[in-house]
Amino acid sequence: MLKIAIVTNTLAPYRTPVFSALAAMPGVEVHVFSCVEREPNRQWDYAPLRTGQTTLQRCFVVWRQRYIHSNLDVLSGLRLYRPDVVVTDGFNPTHLYAFAYCRLRAIAHVAMTDGTLASEQKLTVLHRWVRRWVYAGSQAFVAASAGGQALYDSYGVSHAQRFRSCLAIDNQAFALAPAAPQFDLLFCGRLEAVKRPQFVLQMALALALRSGRQVSVLMVGSGSQMAALKAEAARHADRVAVTFSGFASQQALPALYRSARLFIMPTSWEPWGVVFNEACAAGLPILTTPAAGAVGELVLDGENGYVDEPDAGRWAARAASLLDDATAYRRFAARSQQLVAGYTYEHAALGLQQACRRAWQRQQASAPQDGNYRSRPRVLIVERQLLHYRVGIYERLRELLAAQGMELQLLIGEGTPAEKLKRNEAHLDWVVSIPTYYLLNGRLCWQPYGRYARGADIVIVMHENKILYNLWLMFVRRPARLAFWGHGANLQSARPHGWKERFKRWTVRRADWWFAYTDLSASLIAATGFPLDRTTVVRNAIDTTAMTALCQGVDSRALAARRQQLGLGEGPVAIYLGSLYKEKRLEFLLAAALEVRRQIPGFQLLVVGAGPEQGLIDQAGDSHPWIHVLGALHEEDKALALRLADVMLNPGLVGLGILDSFASGTPMFTTDCGLHSPEIAYLDNGVNGVMTANDSVAFAAEIVQTLSVPETLARLRAGARRSAADYTLDEMARRLSGGIGAALASL
DSSP: OEEEEEEESSOOTTTHHHHHHHHTSTTEEEEEEESOSSOTTOOOOOOOOSSEEEEOOOOEEEETTEEEEOOTHHHHHHHHHOOSEEEEOSOSHHHHHHHHHHHHHTOEEEEEEOOOTTTTTTOOHHHHHHHHHHHHTOSEEEESSHHHHHHHHHTTOOGGGEEEOOOOOOHHHHOSOOOOOOEEEEEESOOSGGGOHHHHHHHHHHHHHHHTSOEEEEEEOOOTTHHHHHHHHHHTTTTEEEEEEESOOTTTHHHHHHTEEEEEEOOSOBSSOHHHHHHHHTTOOEEEOTTBTTBTTTBOBTTTEEEOOOOHHHHHHHHHHHHSOHHHHHHHHHHHHHHHTTOOHHHHHHHHHHHHHHHHHHHHHHSOOOOOOOOSOEEEEEESSOBGGGHHHHHHHHHHHHHTTOEEEEEEOOOOHHHHTTOOBOOOTTOEEOOOEEETTTTEEEOOOHHHHHTOSEEEEEOOTTBTHHHHHHHTSOOSSEEEEEOSSOTTOSOTTSHHHHHHHHHHTTSSEEEESSHHHHHHHHTTTOOGGGEEEOOOOOOHHHHHHHHHTOOHHHHHHHHHHHTOTTSOEEEEESOOSGGGOHHHHHHHHHHHHHHSTTOEEEEEOOSTTHHHHHHHHHHOTTEEEEEOOOHHHHHHHHHHOSEEEOSSOOSTTHHHHHHHTOOEEEEOOSOOOGGGGGOOBTTTEEEEOSOHHHHHHHHHHHHHOHHHHHHHHHHHHHHHTTSOHHHHHHHHHHHHHHHHHHO
């Protein structure tokens, strides 16, 4: 049982349900230490905590309208509770006492923040020093938003130790079917200068003038500007009808949101703004400023709202465009609810749990070893970074090895800054994070982990030239058994006979065992003279079983609803699924798609993924309404997108993404471009997919031909579905564990 102590200023309605959800997870016990139950300037109400809870003895001062808490009794509370992990969500003296307790007792610490890089720009030197001190002694970090991640970037916090616990509300409570709206505009927040409530009246007046009618406004909240706002509203009662509801309880808020058509928040400072969660869940389009932390994540300009500096005329024009256009309004409203769907208490709790487990694991790994005799063989695998599609294989492999009496230890670093832009890194609670240093603009990588390698019975490393520690293992401190995992060559190399590839081929034979991705990889390894009987072909795979089930579980009503929501019409649909970077040849893809659209006017293209070339895809989507940019999707959302498509297009590098084609029965179309990973060997041209000449016209022609002949498309779809059974994580894990066993037995 992992005992987690959370030290917080006050019990907030958007965090207490997260703490309760965390406590409900198996293997976790939670106790919340609150400096006060509710700070005096807050009128919050919240659901009862379903955790242990201690309200510390009240001790604070007020400085610049902020409460500075100093509760020394947090130390005795922590001593009594004896946690494995302590989470602090601020830098008040009380939080620092808890952090110091962790340092003195060698207890794992998690730093948690709702702040952002923008919200902390004006901190003093002392404040920044305190944060550096705490971050240097923390084992994991939790941010609520991308702004929080940017804040951690500014302090050099490792991506491998970061997790996200989003700010959330009860989405279902706000999503109930609304009655006919009574108000045009809704403002919900403190009536203070920082929120600019006076601007709401100015904008409403401009809207009334533009519309030639009275505009109705609902203002929810209380604050020092209440009297001035009421007086101003009374002077313009003929053009703007303002209703002041005052402070509203959590139970009353959903009905208030559903009584309005647009949500307005002209804030000048907002690290996040839970009001945006509430507005999205209620299905309201949003108008706000760039100062809102939710902008770019929960509020997307031109998708579910508009983001602009306060200008009454421009805001009135934006509001009128939504109020007067029912189609646009419905599109924005639906997008709001779609965006907020992933912001739940359960997701927030999961991120917090992952951070706590990572912190505990790192603390345990750094503790002195007891030197006891170990009878179980230890298998050490080192990855430069952990990508999301690798999570399933390591979970399965760990189970298989444990059943055979072996222990798997997985060491994980982090990718280069460019690789991080692909946003496909993942986390596992039980892995060990290792320091990662890049040199020469990412061309070389140093990951020291000698103390782990010395105690392992076999060390399996990725066969990459850039990983300098591989040379250390080969020639300086060789482990008991050294195995390489990879292709044996760089299939994307522009100079296959250059010195880099010659060096790579020379190192192939310096391993004791090889784990080859595919049969093509094994042949490249054998060509260097490495023995085939010491090579295991793992059949590199992703979780096709789960994705196959998800695709099969998509019902016709969900498909029809999503098709209508995207405006796909009745024409054929293609999908691009993958990261957005140069080797994927996205300009080629767009050129071919334009040619297909010219020949098949109803053709639609879905683009699913994220990465460095996001701007190119966004520009194409803005210019062509039939190109739908959906961003990165996972699990059910990814399966739904795949089921919408008739074919999958990827004219550039094809790797493991081909298995998504098989899992969904969506045949892959690619080109003979010379960039592919060994998984291209899984494509059987004309049977489960299509490979054309490396020419956009030929590529487009083959797509048009297939989409125009239903029998051809049906045959390819059936072939793709049959192939899904041949490449699964279970088979890959079985082959890996078998190869490990053979290596341990024969060497």
